[in-house]
Amino acid sequence: MAKVCFSCGKKPAFGNSRSHSMVATRRRFDPNLQKVRVSDGGTPRRVYVCARCLKSGKVTKHA
Secondary structure (H helix, E strand, O other), X not given: OOOOOOOOOOOOEEEEEEOOXXXXXXXXXXXXXXEEEXXXXXXXXXXXXXXXXXXXXXXXXXX
C-alpha cells in the first residue's frame, strides 16, 4: 500500500542527507501516517491518515 494520506494526499518528500564532509546521499522524509478505521460512505475501512488531518478533524474515526 502506498504511503499517502487518505485525506490530503501528503506523501514522502525527497532530499539529501549531508555528512560532515558535505557528501550528499539521497533520503526521504516520510509523513507521520497512522493507520485508522474511517467510515467511507458508511462502511468502515482501514486507511493511512496523517497526524495533521487527525488532529484537525478532517477525518472522522469509525467507532
